[in-house]
Amino acid sequence: MIQKPKGTYDLYGENSKKWLYIKSLIKNICETYNYNYIKTPTFERSELFHRGVGDSTDIIRKETYDFKDRSNRDMSLRPEGTAGVVRSYIENKMYNEQIIKQYYIGSNFRYERPQSGRFREHTQFGIEVFGSDSPIIDAEVISIPVLLFKMLGLKGIKVKINTLGDEESSSDYKKALIEHFKPKINELCEDCINRLDINPLRILDCKVDSGNQLLKKAPRTIDYLNPDSENYFKRVLDYLDLLEIEYEVDPKLVRGLDYYTHTIFEIQADIEGLGSQNTLCGGGRYNNLVETLDGPETPGIGFGMGLERLLLALDKENIDLLKNNNIDAFVIGIGNTKEETFKITNMLRVNGFKTDMDYFGKNISSSFKQADKYNSKYIIIVGEEELKSDKVIVKENNKDAQELIKIEELINYLDEKIEN
């Protein structure tokens, strides 16, 4: 038997209903904020990710799915969403508009060992905004996942925020970090020793050394901000206050992708059972990325959110997304009425009623069971006797009373009933 590839999953049954529900909620929220849907290819030239995401990141160094196509071009399945959207922004010259606000939902691929809340193919909902360096946009971008989690009823959500400042600030900060760590680098783990040269920021994120005094005494980003960067960060926080979004400034927060500048943030769910996979959403500002990928100087900001992880969190919290999971009508035929049953079912469907029918000619008892399973609001019985006068029996589920309704009046009848 052929099995699915490691780290992938099949979406079906109840889970696919939850999935579609979340997707439609995301769509509605994004439309409310006036964001436009964008879809970019699932694979791109490998170079895009090397230059965009950064050669020093773990994602690029050891987690991409790389392959050569039949013309021997280097391709990669996308490991994250931002680089492709930026490429599209530049290639389609969207910079002719002053501001572009977009959202996407799509698969990302990373070659990792799977575990709870982590897959080799996972889906991210993300948004990217180009063209504005207003701190209002930072607050708006953060407010979107916060609203989504709130609408889903997710508790224990924590927004963590930090800033890297502009290029000057973060380069000053990196120097300070190297100076701080270099003399005693041997006290740290092997990974951190490597990180010192590749990306010293990531040492702060190390969990092996998190108890080490060297880390606790490490310089803090916010102490190395130049006045402009400091002022910018303050305004972002002010706007978050204005929207009454709770947050926690975490000077040690850093991210695994190289392109970030200024604001970076993570949203974590403090939920038992999520373990270290508790980051539901991460993002930040990337004011140099468009230029890095050969576009005009353009500020940008965005986030990515793992839908599998979100679903897992909702599951752990016992949040039921399927409250309205039912159909309007189930049609049961009795006797030799298969054609009429199918026809009436079709009539209901064409008129917008969620309808199903018994396809097997089972006995009535079984058909009623089936109707219950689908949680049908109404049961329609098509019997030979009633058909003689062009009528069917309509029964509200769970009630004994039933009515004889003319087939031509059936739609109006159900319309009125279901409206109420």
Add this chain to the structure above:
RNA sequence: GCGAGUAUGGUGAAGUGGUUAACACGGUAGAUUGUGGUUCUAUUAUGCGUGGGUUCGAUUCCCACUACUCGCCCCA
């Protein structure tokens, strides 16, 4: 890349070196050939991840492989 654990029907699982592999859920049929969700009855794995070994005999013991799960690293 490193570490630990698990592998028995559609699902959750119990179990044993030796003729019929518990139990529960789900499925199907019937009691009820025109009215249900309760109940009752029957039925539902020639099979215990794959390959090899030990043995008179292996689902059970041993080895390898594979898959899955959970940690670490990293990330969504």
